[in-house]
Amino acid sequence: GNSVxxxxxxxTLSEEAFLTINCTYTATGYPxxxxxxxxxxxxLQLLLKATxxxxxxxxxxxxxxxxxxxxxxxxxxxxxxxxxxxxxFCALSAGGAGGTxxxxxxxxxxxxxxxxx
Amino acid sequence: xxxxxxxxxxxxxxxxxxxxxxxxxxxxxxxxxFWYRQFPKQSLMLMATSNExxxxxxxxxxxxxxxxxxxxxxxxxxxxxTSAHPEDSSFYICSARRRGEVYEQYFGPGTRLTVT
Numbered sequence: 001g002n003s004v005x006x007x008x009x010x011x012t013l014s015e016e017a018f019l020t021i022n023c024t025y026t027a028t029g030y031p032x033x034x035x036x037x038x039x040x041x042x043x044l045q046l047l048l049k050a051t052x053x054x055x056x057x058x059x060x061x062x063x064x065x066x067x068x069x070x071x072x073x074x075x076x077x078x079x080x081x082x083x084x085x086x087x088x089f090c091a092l093s094a095g096g097a098g099g100t101x102x103x104x105x106x107x108x109x110x111x112x113x114x115x116x117x
Numbered sequence: 118x119x120x121x122x123x124x125x126x127x128x129x130x131x132x133x134x135x136x137x138x139x140x141x142x143x144x145x146x147x148x149x150x151f152w153y154r155q156f157p158k159q160s161l162m163l164m165a166t167s168n169e170x171x172x173x174x175x176x177x178x179x180x181x182x183x184x185x186x187x188x189x190x191x192x193x194x195x196x197x198x199t200s201a202h203p204e205d206s207s208f209y210i211c212s213a214r215r216r217g218e219v220y221e222q223y224f225g226p227g228t229r230l231t232v233t
Binding site: 032034036041042043044045046049051089093103104105106107108109110 | 121149151158159160161163166210212214219220221222223224225226227
């Protein structure tokens with residue numbers, strides 16, 4: 001079956017530090033890959049996505065590149081801010097249209113990020 | 118935007134009673150809604166997928182008779198936890214997929230259920 005593994009947290013950084021959160025996956029077929037962010041007290045929001053190999057998703061200074069050869073989708077940001085403190089989830093969606101897995105998301109366990117001033 | 122609301126945000130109920138949680142898409146039509154369960158410090162676990170006007174599809178291991186899902190309209194889905202027990206205490210999250218979109222899901226803020 002499909003699965004997503006994220007690096008364990010929590011991750012604590014100082015403002016302006018470099019961030020990497022590792023994510024690897026196992027899936028049948030050709031999944032689409034996502035990073036979701038959950039700010040305190042809010043629902044999950046899509047941060048970025050990539051739908052095919054070598055695609056790079058980017059948003060709000062965050063980037064992740066779909067690496068099929070290493071089955072990875074690591075999240076990076078060059079300079080984090082206090083406002084980036086949140087829980088980050090890596091996820092995949094696999095399965096062709098009409099199949100039983102169509103559109104379903106499989107999530108990693110989430111990584112708590114805390115950024116200090 | 119694509120806003121999804123859940124009600125209530127928190128609920129406490131006694132063991133043996135039933136609890137209904139509502140999930141609404143406020144500014145779009147949701148052809149598909151998903152219900153997840155999230156345990157502390159763990160990932161989201163998909164419970165079921167519901168399409169408007171048809172029966173929900175439950176994931177393996179999820180009891181259909183315990184977690185009743187209704188998707189009565191394009192903007193509303195409900196999850197009813199029947200005969201709740203303390204082990205049903207959890208954070209329940211819904212998401213909705215907009216008509217015409219394939220992969221993106223818009224998430225509600227979640228409902229914290231505590232069964233005493």
